[in-house]
């Protein structure tokens with residue numbers, strides 16, 4: 001049995017991080033989203049690089065965005081554009097040869113970048129949680145589901161009666177649409193969709209303020225994918241957590257998210273509401289992405305229909321990284337790197353077509 005059960009005083013470990021940690025199930029239930037006026041997460045000028053033999057791979061290059069409490073942001077872009085690197089960096093899970101080269105990750109106003117390993121270990125799950133495609137395979141095959149969830153809670157300093165812990169686990173299972181008896185089962189007794197629901201229950205067991213979901217459904221078949229996305233939606237509504245959903249599938253993410261951020265070659269080149277991005281795409285890359293999905297309502301396509309390939313992220317030439325593939329390219333695009341332009345309505349685009357300080361003959365097509 002994974003858990004010793006009686007009520008203990010809060011552990012030193014639970015108090016040591018910079019975040020205030022709940023120590024009982026009751027405190028945990030009340031620890032969810034408060035009425036903080038601060039954004040749930042505020043990322044400023046984040047740079048995540050890999051050292052490689054060919055040079056420095058700028059996988060996330062000066063990315064900035066803000067996510068309000070309870071907001072749902074989808075990050076899309078072709079394979080290799082830096083989505084997973086960004087998601088892992090937000091969790092401070094970047095492993096060598098990768099490293100965070102600079103920037104801030106303000107979670108409810110507190111910067112995660114300078115936190116040490118132990119502070120960050122506690123912040124994970126309690127403040128920011130990760131659900132990945134492979135989360136369901138990370139379940140311990142020889143432990144009952146409820147014991148695995150108990151362990152996560154205990155490891156984060158929760159001390160309470162066995163009954164309270166068990167009731168919390170049952171609540172978590174119900175929230176992801178599973179019956180209580182799943183708690184007594186072992187992973188091999190569950191289907192892929194059930195395992196991914198368990199992964200969502202585990203990820204949200206400490207009421208995190210932010211959930212990073214990196215392609216949480218791509219290992220599942222289409223029907224189960226939709227069910228798991230509905231589960232994630234319900235959990236998001238119930239907990240009020242902000243969610244960053246990383247995905248390839250425009251149709252699927254558009255149904256889930258409030259806003260879409262489009263990444264290209266390590267940069268966040270376009271960000272706006274789902275409606276803005278889909279109905280009025282501005283950045284030439286976003287336009288091509290949207291056009292590559294024949295029918296957003298019905299069809300589910302991977303983002304592969306754009307001519308050309310993204311550049312290697314080492315030794316990028318000057319100017320706009322999208323220039324070699326851009327239908328609107330002009331001479332200036334090969335010389336000057338585009339800035340992040342605020343075009344109003346919380347919409348940002350990184351393209352000279354929207355920069356009034358840059359002379360573009362093709363302006364007006366955007």
Ligand SMILES: Nc1ncnc2c1ncn2[C@@H]1O[C@H](COP(=O)(O)OP(=O)(O)OP(=O)(O)O)[C@@H](O)[C@H]1O
Nearest residue numbers: 050052057059078079080081082083084085086313
């Ligand atoms: N360990 C590593 N060493 C060197 N380069 C790496 C390493 N891991 C990732 N990269 C590079 O970083 C870039 C971003 O990779 P990342 O996995 O973040 O992309 P992604 O957008 O998540 O792609 P996908 O859609 O395929 O999941 C890629 O160019 C990749 O080759």
Ligand code: SF4
Nearest residue numbers: 320323326333351352
């Ligand atoms: S800056 Fe130039 S090359 Fe880059 S996306 Fe805009 S128009 Fe295209």
Ligand SMILES: [Mg+2]
Nearest residue numbers: 083084085214
């Ligand atoms: Mg990825």
